[in-house]
Amino acid sequence: MSEQTTVAVLGYGTMGAGIAQVCAQAGLETLVVEAAQEPLAAGQRRLEAFLAEGVRRGKVDEAEREATLARIRRTTDLADCAGVDVAIEAVVEDLAVKRALLGRLGEVVGADTLVATNTSALSVTELARAYAYPERVGGLHFFNPAPLMALVEVVVAIDTSDETTAALTAFAEQIGKQPVTTKDRPGFLVNRLLMPYLNQALQAYDDGIASARDVDAAVELGLGYPMGPLTLLDLIGLDNHEHATSAAYEQTKDPDFAPPPLLSRMVDAGRLGRKSGRGLRVGVES
Amino acid sequence: MTQALNVGVLGAGTMGVGIAVTVARAGHAVTVRDPDAERVEHGVVQVRRFLDRSVELGKLDAAVRDAALAGLRGTTELGDLAACDVVIEAIFEDVELKARTFGELDAICPETTLFHTNTSTLSVTAIAAGSRLPERVVGTHYCNPAPLMKLVEVVKGRRTSEDAFARTLAFVEGLGKTAVVTEDVPGFLVNLFLVPFENDCIRALEAGMGTVESIDTAVRLALGYPMGPFTLMDIVGMDVHKAVSMSLYRQLRKPRFAPPPLVDRMISAGHLGRKTGQGFYTYEEAGLMGT
Secondary structure, three states, X not given: OOOOOEEEEEOOOHHHHHHHHHHHHOOOEEEEEOOOHHHHHHHHHHHXXXXXXXXXXXXXXXXXXXXXXXXXXEEOXXXXXXXXXXXXXXXXXXXXXXXXXXXXXXXXXXXXXXXXEOOOOOOHHHHHOOOOOHHHXXXXXXXXXXXXXXXXXXXXXXXXXXXXXXXXXHHHHHOOOEEEEEEOOOOOOHHHHHHHHHHHHHHXXXXXXXXXXXXXXXHHHHXXXXXXXXXXXXXXXXXXXXXXXXXXXXXXXXXXXXXXXXXXXXXXXXXXXXXXXXXXXXXXXX | OOOOOEEEEXXXXXXXXXXXXXXXXXXXXXXXXXXXXXXXXXXXXXXXXXXXXXXXXOOOOHHHXXXXXXXXXEEOOXXXXXXXXXXXXXXXXXXXXXXXXXXXXXXXXXXXXXXXXXXXXXOHHHHHOOOOOHHHEEEXXXXXXXXXXXXXXXXXXXXXXXXXXXXXXXXXXXXXXXXXXEEOOOOOOHHHHHHHHHHHHHHHHHOOOOOHHHHHXXXXXXXXXXXXHHHHHHHHOHHHHHHHHHHHHHHHOOHHHOOOHHHHHHHHXXXXXXXXXXXXOEOOOOOOOOO
16 A cells, blocks of 8 residues: 555544544545535534644654644545544444445445444354455454554454455555554454453452542552553543443353443443542542 | 561562662662572672662662661571561462472561461462461562562452551552552452453454564554563563463363463473573573563
8 A cells, every 4th residue: 555545444432533634634635425514514523622732742743743634524425434544433333224334335435445443342154244355354443542542453354355355454554554453343352351450450349349539549669550540431421431341241241341340330320430420539539 | 667677578589689678779678588598699789789789870868778778688498587576488489399498487486476478370378378377468569570560469368367468558658669459369450351352362363363573663652651462471481371361260160360381382392482492482682581
């Protein structure tokens, strides 16, 4: 793939906007597709705000900001994807929605197009079967915020061809990310390792082993992690974590993935973490 | 408890030496005790070397070092700890041995002396039961390397008194450490979270979810941990990792804590980590430690 690589990002939410920024900043012509004008405008505002913050912090210069924005085109017509080299699907984590979209995408682009899904909790294999050429589909799992996080998981589904895996890996490097290849199993690699730990930490807190402050402090100071597990849960969103860990639990029946009762109660109470202003640490510090 | 105390440190291994540095640097008089005279001598040299190096690096005032060294002694005799206000044990991770040692100290130290155990996976309550006065026994778990790591887990056994606990918190904070308070549960907080995570990483490796290198990379870049799990386990040593895992597994009876089969295979092969030149990675020079 060359400088002329063209990319379509399907979905302009938090992840879609982050991925579009990464691609455009790497010099690629990037087309963003959304279902309607309103989410398209909202995604654009998000991306522009993120870039502006980069400029404010001195991470991005003004010329780079302008060039990045100039490389991004927006559309509500999926047919505009015709001829793109890479299509990255980053719409809502809903199997039916993603499958319908991938089905329609197969009518627009051909077997030459490399297709990636940014799903974190769904089966890439099942999604790929909705596309006309499943061997051309793999996972490209970005982490939030995508412009700042260096890692991308390249997820090899059952039908993914070796050529596709190699191309996705090369593409990840082209956009400046560090790829790691992993299998299409629940949680892929990172979330498979992260979720049981978060569940365990939440249960330890609920069991009264230590205060919320001390659970986080032990991990930050004793292990040198950038933030403690309860602060991290507040950042991820307790509803997002519940969704992801429940999905892994349903597929594995492994009790380490089972959402702890406190997690579900917190979600019931609308205490979702940072985004709702109240969670395990956010909004409860004395 | 800001005035200088007499503090005994039992055990002149890595943790004993690190704790002795930490305590001496905070202005207390430290007596390091180990039954083996050579280990005592070596331990005292290590403490001195660490403090000298800190002065060279500009991390410590020479005057503080001089005061610390003036109060530093080594001994093979438990009886030399008779005047200690605090005794911190950092001996071999064995409940019987630790409990028995506190029992012996009962006959040597006054009843006001605090007994601290630096156990990482054993029950503070069980260790305290070796003393006639279990109320005075408190868990203080330092992280390795003790002089550099800010955290100390302060653990209340079932029979620990409020007074001993409060005095211990003040002592730990006086060392410039951040204390977190935990119940006497296996692994406290740090090892309770770390050990099963490491075993999960080994299982992911066994399951072909990645390679040693890719899993280390993923953990560092996506989770921001300072070191990948396999790099860390190579430093800790697979024999130590297994011992800690088995101790927690026996107490908690949860499968995440059980060391996966690869651990036994590596130990059988002599692939213990850095100290044998081969672990998850290969090392040019055997015995090179991370710190």
